[in-house]
Amino acid sequence: MTGPTDPNDPRPPEETGPPDPFPAFGGRPTFSPFPPLEPEPAPLAADPQPEPEPEPEAEPAVVVPLAVAPEPDPPSDWNEKADAHDLIERESRLKAMARFAFPPGPPPDDEGLAARDRRWATRVILVVTVFMAIFNAGSVPNWSRQQAPGWVTDTVRGVSEVWAAQVALLGADLPRQGVREAYEAARDAEWAGPEAAVEVAPAA
Amino acid sequence: MLFPTLAFGVFFLFVYFTSWSLDRENGRRKLFLLLASWFFYAQWDWRFVGLLILSAVLNWGVAALIARKEKPSTRKWLVALGVAINLLILGFFKYYGFFVEEMGQLLARVGWERDLPLLQVILPVGISFFTFQGISYVVDVHRRTTEPAKSLLDVMLLMSFFPHLVAGPIVRASDLLPQFDRTPRLTREMATHGLLLIVWGLFKKTVIASELAVRLVDPVFFDPSAYSALDVAAAVYGYAVQIYCDFSAYSDMAIGIAALLGYSFPRNFDQPYRAHSMQQFWRRWHISLSSWLRDYLYVPLGGGRKGTFSSSLNVMITMLLGGLWHGAAWTFVLWGALHGGAQVVERVGKRAFGERKVIPMWLGVLITFHVVCLGWILFRAETFDLAVAMLEGLSRWGPAVVTTPFLLGLIVVGLGMHWLPSRAAEGLTARLKDAPSITMGLLIGAAFLLVEAVRPEGVAPFIYFQF
Secondary structure, eight states: OOSTTOTTOOSOHHHHOSOOSSOOOTTOOOOOSSOOOOOOOOOOSSOOOOOOOOOOOOOOOOOOOOSSOOOOOOOOOOOTTOOGGGOOOOOOHHHHHHHHHSOOOOOOOHHHHHHHHHHHHHHHHHHHHHHHHHHTTTHHHHHHHHSOOSHHHHHHHHHHHHHHHHHHHTTTTHHHHHHHHHHHHHHTOOTTHHHHHHHHHHHO | OOTTSHHHHHHHHHHHHHHHHTTTOHHHHHHHHHHHHHHHHHTTOTHHHHHHHHHHHHHHHHHHHHHHOOOHHHHHHHHHHHHHHHHHHHHHHHHHHHHHHHHHHHHHHTTOOOOOOOOOOOOOTTHHHHHHHHHHHHHHHHHTSSOOOSSHHHHHHHHHOHHHHTTOOOOOHHHHHHHHHSOOOOOHHHHHHHHHHHHHHHHIIIIIIHHHIIIIIHHHHHOGGGSOHHHHHHHHHHHHHHHHHHHHHHHHHHHHHHHHTTOOOOOOOOOGGGOSSHHHHHHHSSHHHHHHHIIIIIHHHTTTTTHHHHHHHHHHHHHHHHHHHHOSSHHHHHHHHHHHHHHHHHHHHHHHHTTOOOSOHHHHHHHHHHHHHHHHHHHHOSSHHHHHHHHHHTTOOOOOSSOOHHHHHHHHHHHHGGGSOTTHHHHHHHHHTTSOHHHHHHHHHHHHHHHHHHSOSSOOOOGGGGO
16 A cells, blocks of 8 residues: 555655555556566567687686775565554444444453342342243232232232233233143143043043 | 251351351351350251251260270270260161051050050151261261361351251261361362252252152152053153252252352262262262172172172162161162162173173163153152052053143253263353453352243252151
8 A cells, every 4th residue: 555644755745645545547657666677679570699719717706895885775664563464443433432422441450340240140040030920920810819819919910910901911821831732732642642541531 | 957948048148148258267167166066956846956966976076085095905895885876866766666566566466466565756857967977077087088086166157067968968077077177268279069969959950850740750659540551651751850950959059058158068969860879879979878888898798809699788778778878668668778789780791791891872861761750650659559659650551740841841951960971060151250240140150040930839858758
């Protein structure tokens, strides 16, 4: 990535202009990280190749110092820490606004985590209680009928009977009844099947 | 007040919400739990709450004295005093009638017939459990394996805490006292595991154990001569399943209830019918009792340190006393003798054959299960004659009268649950704990509804309440 945010771009900021999210096409010049290529002399195709001469006897090499020192390499823009995954991701505006409106609090400590777990468990217990109060409403009047008569049990029975009748109107007692009927059918099954039981019954 | 009742459900909801609202002050929370436990115990007989308090005060006092003394002989005397007090309480309430009756018969046989003072002593529910807890606390303080409790409140709550009060598991001071020191914490894992154990325990008790008891086991054990071998055999297997589902259900629910209040209890059952030896059976059945008997009876007797004969004798004594702990009757003593004898045979076999496998594993499981079932006949039969009648009934051929496909299915389910993955509840907990609270609540609610829909009306008391 190049542009005003790229620290490796050697151009001054006034030359780079605003960031462009799209790749450049056509005549628009793009900045290249590599130095320009120098033109090489074209080889002469028709040049006759001279005959190789026998090499003269090797003489001891003499190191001649260069009169002019070679130019140093141009500075590289290679960044060892760069990674393709470092591309900037744009945050959605809605999220950014939500983060601004409701800034996240500090991460919870042990006490906070414990309280969160406890709230979760309490919510589970409350859901179970409400679920049972709706779908198993008939068990409360049943229970109150088995207790010794008194003001408390009479009140509980009266209230629970009304409640059970109301939720039964919505069909909330049907799942329990359905399971109960299937269970009783399985419980009362005999080895020889129901026909045999019917046949045996009059004889007995 | 039984766990699988509406009254207990309302009581528990009140305790749950109130105790967690008091979590800023641990002392107040413990005091509330203690009062709730006494209220729970008073539902059986309020007079025995006094016995519970007395027992806790005595154990706390003796342990505090032991902790202050450095002289070994004084500490020994004090621990002996503490154990004697506990045994005296247990002996009076549990064995007085049995002892006087047997003594009267013995005196009559030798011609010294006397009118011994017979008393109608009511057995306080759960006395064996809280007495054993008291003994373990005093002995642990003497052995310096447990620090003495920081307050009387802690000892009282240790012995009276309602989830384990009436039928165990026997939770030792070293397990519970450190938990009382700090305000407990309820994690998602604990809550999920606790709720799953409560539902599972409810299913085992109210569906499997209750149906088997009412429709099969009780009628056959009442009059074995009226039934054929098929019914008698089904009743014996049925009782094996019933007692497992009954007792392990109580333990599961106790562990689950304690977990929801933020406390951790040890596991009490570990699929006992898949044991391939009697020794292994006792490592899987009523683990808190068997480890108690090992640590406070078998090891002090000498354990297995002095050779096979000595260790066999110690096992025999331990199992006989373990049998007597279950009840003041000769059938329980015979039950203990059977278990002790079987373990002695195993020890002798191990000495003769070493670590070599003489019988395959599956045969070991089969033999162990049937020895256990033989013991259950003695355990369940009210008299020795009825136990003999049950054994005779196993050879009386005829059609099955009370054994239906449904009851047979319950027996298969009860035995089949021993071959589930050994930590199935923990595995399920790990999968469910991250669910949203509404999903979790609906799942647990549906499971409760399923159990409620199929359970029979009313609930019989748990078998182990009588012990």
